[in-house]
Amino acid sequence: MSADALFEWTPADASPREKVDRQDYRRENVSDARLDRAIRLVARAGLRNIFDEWIADYRNTVLKSAPGGRPAALHAATVFTLFLVLAMEGRPLHLNQVASIIYSGLSEPQQQKLGLRVARRVSADQWYDRTRRAWEGLRAAIDPFPQTGGHRPTVAERAAAEAVRDADPHTPVRAERLHQLANMIIEATLHELPAQYRPGSYTAVYDATPVPVFGRGVARERKEKLRPHEKLSSEPDAGFYARTTESHADDPSLPLSKVKYAYELDLLVGIHPDPDKTAETPVLALGVAQHRPGADTGPWARKVLENVLSRGHIIEEYVADRLYLPGATVENLQGYLFDKGIRVVMDYKSDQFGVQAQHKGMIQVDGRWYSPSLPEELRNLGKDWYKAKRAWEAAIKRGQVLPKPDFTERFEVRAMYEFRPKEKTDAKGNTPMMCPAVGPGATLTCPLKAFMPANVNLFPVLSPPEHPGPACTNKSSISVPRDADNGKWLKYRQDYAYGTAEWQKHYNRRNVVESFNQHLKSGAHIGLDIPARRRMQGAASKFLLTTFAVAAGNLIKIDNFLAERETQSLDALLTGTDAIPRRSASRKSNRREQLEHRRRGVEGMMQRASKQSS
Numbered sequence: 001m002s003a004d005a006l007f008e009w010t011p012a013d014a015s016p017r018e019k020v021d022r023q024d025y026r027r028e029n030v031s032d033a034r035l036d037r038a039i040r041l042v043a044r045a046g047l048r049n050i051f052d053e054w055i056a057d058y059r060n061t062v063l064k065s066a067p068g069g070r071p072a073a074l075h076a077a078t079v080f081t082l083f084l085v086l087a088m089e090g091r092p093l094h095l096n097q098v099a100s101i102i103y104s105g106l107s108e109p110q111q112q113k114l115g116l117r118v119a120r121r122v123s124a125d126q127w128y129d130r131t132r133r134a135w136e137g138l139r140a141a142i143d144p145f146p147q148t149g150g151h152r153p154t155v156a157e158r159a160a161a162e163a164v165r166d167a168d169p170h171t172p173v174r175a176e177r178l179h180q181l182a183n184m185i186i187e188a189t190l191h192e193l194p195a196q197y198r199p200g201s202y203t204a205v206y207d208a209t210p211v212p213v214f215g216r217g218v219a220r221e222r223k224e225k226l227r228p229h230e231k232l233s234s235e236p237d238a239g240f241y242a243r244t245t246e247s248h249a250d251d252p253s254l255p256l257s258k259v260k261y262a263y264e265l266d267l268l269v270g271i272h273p274d275p276d277k278t279a280e281t282p283v284l285a286l287g288v289a290q291h292r293p294g295a296d297t298g299p300w301a302r303k304v305l306e307n308v309l310s311r312g313h314i315i316e317e318y319v320a321d322r323l324y325l326p327g328a329t330v331e332n333l334q335g336y337l338f339d340k341g342i343r344v345v346m347d348y349k350s351d352q353f354g355v356q357a358q359h360k361g362m363i364q365v366d367g368r369w370y371s372p373s374l375p376e377e378l379r380n381l382g383k384d385w386y387k388a389k390r391a392w393e394a395a396i397k398r399g400q401v402l403p404k405p406d407f408t409e410r411f412e413v414r415a416m417y418e419f420r421p422k423e424k425t426d427a428k429g430n431t432p433m434m435c436p437a438v439g440p441g442a443t444l445t446c447p448l449k450a451f452m453p454a455n456v457n458l459f460p461v462l463s464p465p466e467h468p469g470p471a472c473t474n475k476s477s478i479s480v481p482r483d484a485d486n487g488k489w490l491k492y493r494q495d496y497a498y499g500t501a502e503w504q505k506h507y508n509r510r511n512v513v514e515s516f517n518q519h520l521k522s523g524a525h526i527g528l529d530i531p532a533r534r535r536m537q538g539a540a541s542k543f544l545l546t547t548f549a550v551a552a553g554n555l556i557k558i559d560n561f562l563a564e565r566e567t568q569s570l571d572a573l574l575t576g577t578d579a580i581p582r583r584s585a586s587r588k589s590n591r592r593e594q595l596e597h598r599r600r601g602v603e604g605m606m607q608r609a610s611k612q613s614s
Contacts, residue, residue: 367494
């Protein structure tokens with residue numbers, strides 16, 4: 001679908017004199033490139049028809065009203081398009097900014113692309129009213145949160161609104177549409193990256209970050225003591241985000257300087273599945289969700305992953321911090337990842353190291369199955385490394401200069417005691433495992449496996465178990481069921497031996513999502529950490545505005561990646577030539593200027609070559 005076909009064009013009904021006046025009034029126009037891109041994104045997601053369908057369904061099922069009256073002067077898809085333009089320009093995401101663009105920031109060809117009729121007799125205030133009506137008409141059709149009229153509700157008003165919300169059978173439908181819409185916007189941005197740079201599959205990295213709101217919260221202890229007529233926050237669906245707590249949920253013992261009143265934004269970021277090829281594709285957000293800090297973290301993580309998979313993306317590997325892996329329940333996340341065949345990489349809390357599960361004589365240590373003959377010092381290796389790292393961090397804070405503790409070699413030694421898969425996991429979730437002292441790939445010799453030929457090159461088991469289980473007495477393999485040890489195996493399992501060089505290479509990629517978060521919070525452009533840029537009230541509106549910011553973040557990442565690739569190509573052409581013009585080094589140039597500098601160099605080189613050939 002072409003960008004020009006997105007909106008139906010009706011010629012403006014202003015007189016020639018009115019057009020001149022409007023042109024004189026107009027301030028800086030919107031960039032054609034940005035507007036075309038925003039139109040392309042909205043068209044790619046098919047939002048115009050989807051909005052019409054959702055709004056009509058809401059009116060029929062909830063409002064019980066038939067469509068009537070004249071067509072709206074402004075479509076919600078147009079408002080979405082201009083919000084995307086604002087996000088790309090790094091401007092505040094306010095309705096009055098959208099109305100200002102319509103009234104005085106569009107050339108006539110741009111109006112034509114959007115299907116707008118901007119007559120001079122329609123004032124700026126009237127365009128603001130139209131913009132708000134278009135936004136509110138869509139929001140009502142997708143907003144599952146209790147409605148209290150856009151002001152600070154009292155306790156009684158909030159309770160009444162929650163009762164209405166809970167009794168409405170259409171509420172789950174609106175919740176699903178809101179989540180779907182946000183991720184449709186994100187999906188549209190991914191296709192701005194040329195196909196040759198999109199990986200066939202991803203390593204997914206999951207994390208959350210706070211999105212502060214423009215409003216004050218009410219502490220939990222105080223809220224419990226409020227009387228029915230006393231007021232709550234203007235953003236009652238937000239909560240206090242505590243960075244220092246494991247779940248990010250509110251901790252009343254923390255001072256206000258340690259918490260933020262915010263929503264929690266969940267991000268599923270996609271990177272190249274091969275750690276050695278990370279630079280071959282940009283780091284982009286694949287999916288988003290928003291909720292109260294610390295609420296239902298495991299279910300939200302699964303919901304975002306399900307949405308990403310439903311859009312056809314292939315996730316090979318899943319990396320997350322301890323809040324999600326292993327913090328989520330098996331039913332919410334780990335079991336789903338296992339059933340989908342997605343590899344997992346995780347770290348553990350201090351009290352989760354060591355023996356985590358057992359099955360027929362095998363022991364699960366730090367996420368992997370090992371022989372029961374594993375020495376005690378190797379069983380506790382993960383805990384020892386954790387303590388050493390904490391001690392090192394404390395010493396660094398005190399100003400000491402110490403080398404970072406490295407237990408990699410010891411973790412590699414532990415691998416010789418590990419059971420290894422004999423076959424792939426079957427359809428029922430059973431995984432055949434072989435003892436490390438059995439088979440052509442054996443890494444140990446054990447007196448309990450006397451039927452195996454002697455091999456002096458293998459390390460001998462010095463302390464076999466006194467009462468061996470089937471894992472030690474069988475001659476071939478033992479099957480590990482999906483629910484081994486009441487699900488403990490799935491909760492802690494991971495696909496790389498903890499602490500080894502391979503595990504570190506994969507787990508350390510979790511840092512990319514932290515970098516992406518900082519990219520979104522940068523005040524120079526997106527400013528996700530600046531609540532004044534998104535002042536519209538309501539959890540649904542806040543989520544959509546935040547999604548526009550994430551979408552802009554993806555587009556910036558894509559543009560920077562493509563500019564870097566072009567820069568590298570131009571540099572390759574210019575290598576060994578004097579085609580790059582001399583320039584002042586009085587200040588550091590930005591990426592766009594550097595790229596233009598190289599383009600001029602290539603153009604100059606081609607012109608000289610053309611003159612020489614003629």
